[in-house]
Amino acid sequence: MPGLLKTTGIVANLAKEGALELAGQLLRLLEQEGVDVLLEEGLASALNRPELARPIEAMSPDLLVIIGGDGTVLRTCLRLPDNRPLILAVNMGKRGFLTTIEPEEAPGAVKACLLGAFQVEERMRIKAYVDGRELPDALNEICLTSRVPVKLFEARICKDGREIAFLEADGLIIATPSGSTGYSLSCGGPVIDPGLRCILLTPICPIRPLRSFVLPPKAEVEVEILRAREPVAVVDGQEVYELSVGSVVRARASDRPLRFVRLEDGFYKKVAARGR
Numbered sequence: 618m619p620g621l622l623k624t625t626g627i628v629a630n631l632a633k634e635g636a637l638e639l640a641g642q643l644l645r646l647l648e649q650e651g652v653d654v655l656l657e658e659g660l661a662s663a664l665n666r667p668e669l670a671r672p673i674e675a676m677s678p679d680l681l682v683i684i685g686g687d688g689t690v691l692r693t694c695l696r697l698p699d700n701r702p703l704i705l706a707v708n709m710g711k712r713g714f715l716t717t718i719e720p721e722e723a724p725g726a727v728k729a730c731l732l733g734a735f736q737v738e739e740r741m742r743i744k745a746y747v748d749g750r751e752l753p754d755a756l757n758e759i760c761l762t763s764r765v766p767v768k769l770f771e772a773r774i775c776k777d778g779r780e781i782a783f784l785e786a787d788g789l790i791i792a793t794p795s796g797s798t799g800y801s802l803s804c805g806g807p808v809i810d811p812g813l814r815c816i817l818l819t820p821i822c823p824i825r826p827l828r829s830f831v832l833p834p835k836a837e838v839e840v841e842i843l844r845a846r847e848p849v850a851v852v853d854g855q856e857v858y859e860l861s862v863g864s865v866v867r868a869r870a871s872d873r874p875l876r877f878v879r880l881e882d883g884f885y886k887k888v889a890a891r892g893r
Contacts, residue, residue, distance in 0.1 A: 622731055626655040626671070626678040626702065628693050630685030633709040637663055639720055640684055644669075646724055650731055677701050680730055680878075682723075686710020687799075691853040694756050694875060703737065705730060705878040714798045715756070717879055726880055738879040741793045741814050741834070744871035747850060748864050754871045757796035757853045761840060761866060762788030762821065764847035764857075771844035774818065776836050786823035789840060791816065791868050800854070807831065814870060834870040841865050 625647050629640040640656075641664055647654050654669055655678055661670035673696040681702035683693050690706050707723045708716035717738075718726045729735050742754040752759065763770050772789060774782040792801045794809040797817055802808060806819035806829045814834040820827045832838065841863075842848050848860040860866070 621733070622652065622679040622703070624653045624655065624678040625680045625682060625727075626657070626676045627660060627682045628657040628673060628684065628689070629660050630689040630709065631659060631663055633685055633689075635720060636684045636709050639707070639709075639723060640664065643682060643723060643727055646727060650728075652731070672696075674698055679703065680705060682707065682727065683716075684709055684720075684723075685716075687713060687715045688854070690715040691756060692855050695753050695853060695855055700873040700875055703730070703876050703878050715795065715877075717877060722880075726878070729880060730878055736879045738811065738877045739874045740795050740811060740877055741874050742871040743791055743793055743816070743868055744873075745791070745850070745852075745866060745868040747858060747860060747866050750858075752850065752858060753852055753856060754873055755791075755796070755852050756793065756875060757799050758790050758792035758801060759866075759868065760788060760790050760800060760821075760851040760854075761842070761860070762849060762851070763845045764849050768846035769824075769844060770821075770848065771842075773841040773843060774830075775839040775841075776830075776832055778837070778839070781830065782818075782827060784820055784823065784827065785825065786827070787821040790819040790821060791838060791840075791866075792819060793817070801829070805829070816868070816870060836869065838868040839865060840868075 629636040655671040656669040658670045682705045683690050684707045706716040742756050745752045745759050770788045772784045790801045794811045794813050797809040801819040804819050804821050816832040818830040850858045
């Protein structure tokens with residue numbers, strides 16, 4: 618019988634080869650162990666278990682198993698109603714910086730979770746407001762840019778009320794340590810260990826040389842948009858919010874981090890493999 622983990626949710630990207638089969642295997646394992654299981658609605662339909670269906674927005678299990686790539690993890694986390702679940706992310710994608718285990722390891726990892734034989738890795742998120750409107754907490758980054766390609770994006774960047782940079786670029790990335798290996802890294806930003814708490818600001822193709830800023834977690838970042846063609850804020854590459862010239866984006870470390878199950882530390886192995 619399970620101990621502290623009495624309920625488990627399963628989300629799977631059914632477009633990934635083998636995801637449905639693995640989800641079915643984990644469902645059978647969990648039910649054999651006496652764990653109550655919830656399935657994302659599309660997955661419940663594919664497995665012919667409609668009685669277990671729950672929208673992700675209504676899921677708050679003890680353990681949430683996400684089967685897919687980093688995009689699946691980001692989409693799922695944006696839809697969660699709270700930060701209560703422990704997240705076990707199974708890599709069915711390519712690089713898998715947010716995923717922690719490979720498919721063949723999943724059954725053993727689930728059993729380890731039920732036995733309490735795992736570590737918890739806390740991942741910081743970014744909380745942002747646009748003109749007072751709250752955005753969803755971002756696990757990777759918030760990208761400020763123009764909806765129209767190749768149009769100049771100008772902004773004033775402040776930390777704790779004091780200007781630190783004037784930006785003329787394609788945009789600005791406000792990233793977490795988890796997000797440092799994503800879009801920010803492609804734009805020349807540094808790799809930051811996910812165990813750290815900090816805010817990373819990385820310009821996108823600046824006209825003049827402008828390096829990334831690594832700010833303390835208690836910093837209050839303010840970005841005033843001075844010039845842009847149809848400016849937008851993109852949260853974790855998934856959700857797009859319209860802005861306007863004169864909009865002010867305020868960002869800080871969220872007080873609702875996510876907790877990921879970690880069985881071993883493979884972060885730097887993935888970093889080393891990124892360029893291959």
